[in-house]
Amino acid sequence: MAESVLSIRDLRVTFQTQMGELCAVRGVDVDIAAGEILGVVGESGSGKSVSFLAAMGLLPATATVTGSVMLDGVELIGAKKKLVRSIRGRLMSMVFQDPLSALNPVHRVGDQIVEMIQSHQKIDETKAFARAVELLEIVGIPQPDERAKQYPHEFSGGMRQRVVIAMAIANNPKVLIADEPTTALDVTVQAQILEVIQRVQQSFGTAVVLITHDLGVIARVADSVNVMYAGRNVESGSVQDLFDHPSHPYTRGLLSSLPQEGIERLIPIAGFPPNMLAPPPGCGFAPRCPHVIQSCNASLPSLVPFEGLMTSCIRADELRIGGLRS
Amino acid sequence: MTEIVIPTFTPRQLAWKRFIGHKAAVVCSIVLVLLALAVILSPLTARYGVNESVKAPPNSYLSPSKLAWLGTDDIGRDLYSRLIYGTRVSLLIGLCSAFISVFVGCVVGAIAGFRGGRFDDVIMRVTDLFLAFPFLVALLVVRNMFGSVDWLTFIIGDMSSLRFIIFLLSFFGWMGVARIVRGQVLALKEREFIEAARAAGASRSYIIKRHLLPNSIGPIMVALTFSVVGAISGEATLSFFGYGPQPGAGATSLGLLVGQAKGAVQTGFWWIALFPCLILVLISLCINFIGDALRDATDPRLDATK
Amino acid sequence: MFRFALRRSAWAIPTLFLVTFLVYIALRMGTDPLASYMRSNPRATRSKIAQYKELNGLGSNFVTGYFSWLQNFVTFNWPRSIKGSREVWPELKDALANSARLGAAATTVGVSIGLTIGIFAALRPGGKRDVAVNTVAFVGISIPPYISSILLQLLFAVYWSKWFGSTLFPTSGVYPPGQDGFNLVLMLKHMALPTVVVAIQIIAVYSRYMRSSLLDVLNSDYMRTARSKGLSEFRVLMRHGVRNALIPVITIAALDIGAIVGGLIITENIFDYPGTGKYFLSAFANGDFPLLMPLMVIIVGSVLLFNLIADLSYAILDPRIRLD
Numbered sequence: 031m032a033e034s035v036l037s038i039r040d041l042r043v044t045f046q047t048q049m050g051e052l053c054a055v056r057g058v059d060v061d062i063a064a065g066e067i068l069g070v071v072g073e074s075g076s077g078k079s080v081s082f083l084a085a086m087g088l089l090p091a092t093a094t095v096t097g098s099v100m101l102d103g104v105e106l107i108g109a110k111k112k113l114v115r116s117i118r119g120r121l122m123s124m125v126f127q128d129p130l131s132a133l134n135p136v137h138r139v140g141d142q143i144v145e146m147i148q149s150h151q152k153i154d155e156t157k158a159f160a161r162a163v164e165l166l167e168i169v170g171i172p173q174p175d176e177r178a179k180q181y182p183h184e185f186s187g188g189m190r191q192r193v194v195i196a197m198a199i200a201n202n203p204k205v206l207i208a209d210e211p212t213t214a215l216d217v218t219v220q221a222q223i224l225e226v227i228q229r230v231q232q233s234f235g236t237a238v239v240l241i242t243h244d245l246g247v248i249a250r251v252a253d254s255v256n257v258m259y260a261g262r263n264v265e266s267g268s269v270q271d272l273f274d275h276p277s278h279p280y281t282r283g284l285l286s287s288l289p290q291e292g293i294e295r296l297i298p299i300a301g302f303p304p305n306m307l308a309p310p311p312g313c314g315f316a317p318r319c320p321h322v323i324q325s326c327n328a329s330l331p332s333l334v335p336f337e338g339l340m341t342s343c344i345r346a347d348e349l350r351i352g353g354l355r356s
Numbered sequence: 357m358t359e360i361v362i363p364t365f366t367p368r369q370l371a372w373k374r375f376i377g378h379k380a381a382v383v384c385s386i387v388l389v390l391l392a393l394a395v396i397l398s399p400l401t402a403r404y405g406v407n408e409s410v411k412a413p414p415n416s417y418l419s420p421s422k423l424a425w426l427g428t429d430d431i432g433r434d435l436y437s438r439l440i441y442g443t444r445v446s447l448l449i450g451l452c453s454a455f456i457s458v459f460v461g462c463v464v465g466a467i468a469g470f471r472g473g474r475f476d477d478v479i480m481r482v483t484d485l486f487l488a489f490p491f492l493v494a495l496l497v498v499r500n501m502f503g504s505v506d507w508l509t510f511i512i513g514d515m516s517s518l519r520f521i522i523f524l525l526s527f528f529g530w531m532g533v534a535r536i537v538r539g540q541v542l543a544l545k546e547r548e549f550i551e552a553a554r555a556a557g558a559s560r561s562y563i564i565k566r567h568l569l570p571n572s573i574g575p576i577m578v579a580l581t582f583s584v585v586g587a588i589s590g591e592a593t594l595s596f597f598g599y600g601p602q603p604g605a606g607a608t609s610l611g612l613l614v615g616q617a618k619g620a621v622q623t624g625f626w627w628i629a630l631f632p633c634l635i636l637v638l639i640s641l642c643i644n645f646i647g648d649a650l651r652d653a654t655d656p657r658l659d660a661t662k
Numbered sequence: 663m664f665r666f667a668l669r670r671s672a673w674a675i676p677t678l679f680l681v682t683f684l685v686y687i688a689l690r691m692g693t694d695p696l697a698s699y700m701r702s703n704p705r706a707t708r709s710k711i712a713q714y715k716e717l718n719g720l721g722s723n724f725v726t727g728y729f730s731w732l733q734n735f736v737t738f739n740w741p742r743s744i745k746g747s748r749e750v751w752p753e754l755k756d757a758l759a760n761s762a763r764l765g766a767a768a769t770t771v772g773v774s775i776g777l778t779i780g781i782f783a784a785l786r787p788g789g790k791r792d793v794a795v796n797t798v799a800f801v802g803i804s805i806p807p808y809i810s811s812i813l814l815q816l817l818f819a820v821y822w823s824k825w826f827g828s829t830l831f832p833t834s835g836v837y838p839p840g841q842d843g844f845n846l847v848l849m850l851k852h853m854a855l856p857t858v859v860v861a862i863q864i865i866a867v868y869s870r871y872m873r874s875s876l877l878d879v880l881n882s883d884y885m886r887t888a889r890s891k892g893l894s895e896f897r898v899l900m901r902h903g904v905r906n907a908l909i910p911v912i913t914i915a916a917l918d919i920g921a922i923v924g925g926l927i928i929t930e931n932i933f934d935y936p937g938t939g940k941y942f943l944s945a946f947a948n949g950d951f952p953l954l955m956p957l958m959v960i961i962v963g964s965v966l967l968f969n970l971i972a973d974l975s976y977a978i979l980d981p982r983i984r985l986d
Contacts, residue, residue, distance in 0.1 A: 088889055119892035126890075131883035134902050135982055136909070145901075146891045181981040194887070380797075485681065488916065488965045490924040493958075496946055497685065500692025589806050593928065596808050597943060617812050618932065624820045633809040641804035648800070 034061040035204045035237045036085070036122070041097035041107075043077070043084050043261075050307050054080045056261040057097070059333070064204065065235040067228070069252030069269070071242055071284070075303055077261035078241050082207045086124055087114040102204055120150040123198040125227075127210040129190035133182040139166075139193045140178030146200045165196040169226050188219035192226060199230055206230065207239045212247060224251050245288055249273060257281050260304050260314025262330070267339035277341040279349065280315045313342065321349055371574070374653040381649030384642035391639065395444040402437040406607055410434050417625050427627035429616065435627060438608055439635055445603055446610040446639075449522055449591045454583035456526035461533025462576060466564065468534065469541025480538070483531035491528070492593055499524055499599060516602035521594065525587045532586070533579045540572040574654025581647030585640045592636060610636050670973050674966045681966075685958045686719075686728045695720055695744070695951030702744045702948075717741035718951055731955065741952040743945075750953055754941065758960065760836060761937035765926055767857045772864025777911075779865070780872025781904060787877055795869055802866025807925045810859045811932040818855060831855050834934035856933045860925045867921075871914055876907040909979045916972030920965055 043055040055077040062068045072078045083089050085099045085106065099106040101122055106114055126132040133142060143162035147153060153161070159178065166174035169192040182190055191211060198206055208227060212220035228251055231238045240252055248255055248269060256266040257280065265278040276282045283299040301318035304310050310317060312327035319326065326344065333340040336347070343349070376382060394401045403425075409415050410424045415432025418424055426435040468476040486494065502508050502524065503515035513519040544550055544567070553563050588610070594600040595611025596618070603609060613632035620628035689695075699714055700706070706714075715721055718741050719731025734740065740750050783795035819833040831854045832838065841848060879885065880903055888902040889895075923938075930939030938957060945953035977983055 086890060088886060115892045115894065117892070118890060124890045126883060126887060128883060132887045134884040134888065134906065136906055136980060137901075145888075145893070149891055149893050149897075183982045197887075197891070484969075485677070485965070488920045488969060490920045490927060490961060492924045492927055493942065493961065497688045497692055497958075501688040504691045504694065585804075592806065593808065596928075597931070614808065614812070618808070621812055621815045622819055624824075626816055626820070629812050629816050633812055637801075637805050637809060640806075641801060644800055644804050 034063050035102055036060065036062045036239070037098075037100045038081070038085060039098040039100075041081055041084060041095070041099065043080050043089065044094045046092045046094075047307075052306050053309055054093075054261055054306060055084065056309065057330075058258070058261070058263055060239075060256060062205065062237045062239060064237050065231060066254065067231055067238045067240055067252045069240045069242060069248035069255045070258060071245060071248055071255060072258035073243055073303060075306070076258045078258045079209050081258075082124070082209065082239060082241060086118055086122060086207065087111075088118075088124075116150070119146055119203075120201045121203055122205040122207065123201070123203045125191070125194050125198050125206065125208040125211045128214045129187055129194050130214065132194050133190055135182055138179055138181055139185070143178070143193070143197045143200055146197050150201050161200070162196070165200055166193065168199070168230075169193070169196040170222070171196070187215055188222060191215060191219075191223050195223070195226055195230065199234065199236065202234060203236060205237045205239065207241070209241045210243070211240070213242070213244075220247070227251070245284055257284070260309060261306060262314055262342065263333055263340070264315065264342045265339060266333070271338040275337060275339075275350075277336050277339050277346040277350070278315075278343045279319050279321055313344070321345060371653040375649050378645075378649035378652065380645050384645040387638070388642045388646070391443065392447065395440060395447060398440050398444055402440045404434040404437040406433075406438060406441045408433065408437075417623075417628070419625075420627055426631045427625070429628060435613075435631060438613065439610075439631060442608040442610045442613045442632070443635060443639070445518070445601075445607065446588050446591060446636075449518060449525070449601070449609070450584045450588035453522045453525040453529055453587040453590075454580055456522070457529030457583045457587070458533050458576065458580045460526065461530035461579065462537050464530065465534035465537025466541055466568070469538040469545065470560070470564075476538070479534065483535055486528065486531050487535075491590070492597075495524065495528065495590065495594060496597075496599060498527065499594070502527075515599075518601050518603060521591055521601045522587075525590045528590070529583050529586055533576070533583060536575050536579045537572060540575050541568060544568055544571055574650065577654065578647050578651045581643050581650060585643045585647075588636070589640060610639075666977055667974055670970055674970055678963060678966055681962045682732075682959055683724075683728050685962065686731060686955065687724050689951060689954055689958065690720070690724070690727070693946070693949035693951055693954065695949065698949035698951065699744050714741065718955075720951075735956070735959070740956065743953045744950045745948045750956055753953070754938075754956055754960075757936060757938045757941040757957075760935065761926055761930065761939065764853060764856055764860070764930070764935065764937060765922060767853060768860035768926075769864060769922065771857060772861035773868055775861070776865040776868030777872045777904075780869040781876060781899075783869065783873045784876035784880060784907075785899075792873075795873065799866045799869045802862050803870075805862065807859050807863060807928045808932060810862055811856075811929055814855050814859065815932070836936060852935075856929045856935055859929045859933075860922065863925050864918075864922065867918060868911070868915075871911045872907065875910045876903060879903050879907045882906075905979075909976065912972055912975050912979065916969045919968040923961065923964075 038058060038060040041055055041058045041060075042053070045052040045054060058077070058081050060068070060070075060081070070078045070082075080089070080093075084093070084095045085101075087106065089095065095107055097107060101117060104113075104117070106117065133139065137145075140159055140162045143165060144155065144158040147158045147161055148155075151158075163174045163178050166178055171177050171189060171192055177185070177189075182193070185193065195208075195211075206227075211227065212223050215223060224247065227238060227240070230236055240247065242248060252269050254266065254268050255272045257264050257272075257278065259280050265272065265276065265281050272281065273285070276285055280299070283297070286297045287299060289296060299318060304314055304317060310327065312325075312329055313319070313322075313331050316322045316326040323345065331342045331344050333342050334346075335341075337350070404410060409432035410418070410428055411432070413432065415428055416430050418428040418432070420427045424434045424436065426439065429435055429438070464479060468479045499515060502512070503520070509515075509520070512523040550563060550567055553567055558566075591600060591609060592611035592614055595609055596615045598615065600611050600615075601609060610632060614636060617629035617632055620626075695718055696715070699711070703710070716730070717734055717739065719727040719729070719734065721727055721730065738751075742748060743750055743753075779795050779798075783792040786792055815833045818829070818831050822831075823829050830851075832852050833855060834852075836852050837845065837848055885898065885902055888898045893901075926937065927939030927942055929935070930937040931943055934940070941953070942957055944950075945957070
């Protein structure tokens with residue numbers, strides 16, 4: 031495996047709230063190599079967005095972040111604010127979920143991209159604007175020189191998301207984090223946005239972290255997957271392995287709640303995710319797991335290699351896919 | 357595994373809990389209640405009659421002493437007692453005109469919000485203009501105009517009567533309320549539960565009674581508190597410049613007392629200037645704090661856990 | 663944009679006529695200009711009275727009266743004041759200049775301080791600074807201008823000289839008696855206290871507007887986007903936060919111009935400052951119709967003008983409403 035550009039080790043995030051300490055992320059490991067697309071999948075509240083907001087240093091002051099985030103060999107957790115800021119938007123940038131609210135309504139889209147360029151490069155206004163137009167063309171916006179002078183409200187949702195992507199890649203980042211970039215969009219537009227992201231990854235060799243709750247999206251574009259549940263990795267590996275023989279009951283649950291050919295009924299996962307104010311001591315999925323045994327609740331399981339994947343299920347071997355099928 | 361119990365409250369309980377949590381507002385409520393009690397029980401709390409001298413002359417401008425706690429005025433009357441009488445008149449004016457303003461404002465605002473169209477346009481343009489106009493100028497000009505119309509003065513009394521001042525202040529007071537209520541109605545009209553009620557065939561008056569009013573009660577209460585402050589300070593402004601009510605027979609109001617303060621400043625009789633001003637500021641400060649706490653307490657957008 | 667401006671201005675003109683007409687009726691009913699004239703000039707000849715009526719548009723009914731007044735007004739054929747038969751314009755001009763100076767000083771001081779502390783309060787909602795700003799703002803809006811004037815006068819006119827043996831800020835007029843010609847230091851000293859009084863109101867109001875408006879903006883997604891660009895916190899705050907938070911503040915500001923003028927009127931009167939406030943109140947007390955009407959036209963006009971300016975700046979600041 032190629033050397034990773036972004037490597038996250040044992041990331042933990044807790045929030046101070048009125049009701050107590052909320053453990054949003056409880057030890058997450060991520061590795062991503064240049065030119066790779068990593069899908070991060072999980073339901074809302076699983077800590078997938080929070081993990082990467084923490085890596086970007088974008089969490090509010092109520093959050094405590096520990097662990098390690100190495101970007102291109104530079105440690106970001108505990109680093110000086112100035113250093114983190116100089117990396118944010120230059121080496122690592124982010125695309126957000128809702129393109130309708132992610133752009134400032136009172137500035138021209140071109141100017142917003144220019145602002146991104148100028149905050150990291152010494153370059154004059156006209157050159158930066160020309161670069162902005164070029165970027166808009168790259169992400170597939172027709173008549174980019176006209177459109178750059180328009181305001182966000184004159185763009186459709188899909189077009190705005192393209193603008194956000196153009197902005198994110200303005201400084202040729204090594205890592206692009208896309209936080210549910212297609213969730214707020216129509217299905218047809220979703221496909222186009224994914225294509226844009228893929229094109230960026232292919233032509234610039236950008237490493238892309240694609241956060242989503244949609245396994246379909248992962249199947250379509252990602253190289254490897256990281257499944258998160260209750261603030262932890264439960265399973266990770268290549269897309270092929272994971273879809274072919276998922277080892278963790280949660281992953282299996284996710285897959286069987288997807289529509290598939292030949293299967294008439296979708297099987298939902300029963301129950302709700304645990305309360306993160308008081309997370310269970312053992313496997314986070316244990317309260318909902320159909321295969322739970324006593325030792326599941328004993329202690330937090332760590333990731334172990336299993337059939338080409340990394341899994342946190344202590345019964346992976348017993349529950350191997352073949353056994354289940356019979 | 358520990359069970360997390362999230363207590364649930366009705367909106368009213370929640371509002372009450374939040375209001376009680378607002379310490380300044382609680383203190384202000386207590387201060388206001390005490391003040392109101394002192395004013396209502398003025399036969400007991402006041403030490404002298406409204407026109408009574410504290411002693412035989414020379415008695416003018418005595419500084420605060422056991423005889424007159426807050427000193428005496430130019431003709432030897434006890435400032436403390438006169439403050440109590442004056443506050444009574446001012447609170448009466450404030451409350452009456454605030455209730456009238458809020459009532460009229462609610463009706464007009466609700467109609468404007470519900471009917472929309474031309475009526476709404478005209479009402480909002482008129483209120484905009486009035487709100488933008490210098491209050492004192494408008495107040496004085498309209499006061500004189502009303503005072504010159506015979507049939508009107510027949511109903512609301514002449515320019516120096518309390519009734520006239522209450523009417524005048526209400527005439528200007530309803531517009532702010534109407535704006536708030538209209539905004540509320542417009543916002544609520546779009547909400548799903550109103551649509552659901554309408555789809556279920558509820559009549560308009562039922563919707564107003566069961567849904568719109570209970571949901572706007574918070575903003576209306578807030579508007580009421582601000583109307584009271586507005587009316588009290590409106591009366592004080594008018595009186596300050598000599599266009600206020602003349603309650604007669606030496607009776608007074610906070611505005612008249614503050615007006616006397618203007619003359620006392622240069623002479624250095626500080627108590628004449630200081631105490632009426634302090635009482636007036638205290639009252640408006642308390643009501644403003646309560647209004648603010650009410651707004652926070654009844655705002656459904658605020659997080660229930662905070 | 664241009665058409666938007668044009669349409670808004672087109673609205674303002676009929677409104678100006680309508681409102682001045684209403685003011686004309688109100689003043690004519692309220693001040694009874696004819697009676698005031700007779701009171702001041704008990705031995706006026708018949709032809710003098712007729713001329714006075716003609717110039718002020720006091721003949722027959724309200725409508726024809728208004729138009730004859732209007733004709734004289736726009737042709738600058740203004741009647742003289744009832745009391746003392748003085749020219750109106752020179753007096754009004756001086757009053758306006760003095761008021762404008764005071765108003766501009768107070769607005770500049772008030773708005774800049776108010777917005778700044780509003781921003782500081784919004785940065786840490788619930789923090790110490792926020793609570794302090796809130797409390798100060800509350801005290802500020804609860805102190806009517808006449809009360810702060812009285813208290814400041816008490817402090818500076820009486821006690822300052824008693825304690826320190828000298829006058830720091832004079833409490834009346836624009837210049838000390840006997841001062842002729844322009845003297846900046848003296849003028850500023852005389853303006854200081856009235857400016858403070860009016861500015862207190864503005865600070866109180868604007869800090870609250872700015873705080874709540876900025877709090878809304880700070881929670882929006884584009885603030886996070888701006889941060890994700892690696893901009894400095896200051897730039898994020900100014901270019902994305904404050905810039906957007908100003909939009910609602912500006913609309914409310916237009917409605918506030920009346921309150922500022924009202925505050926000026928009261929303050930000027932107490933500090934014996936020869937501005938429009940003093941002009942208005944003495945003219946009003948005398949029922950001096952020829953002095954009052956031009957002032958009212960100017961007040962109505964400036965209210966409408968500021969509304970227009972606010973509308974336009976709203977459109978400039980917020981591209982979303984520019985298109986209609």
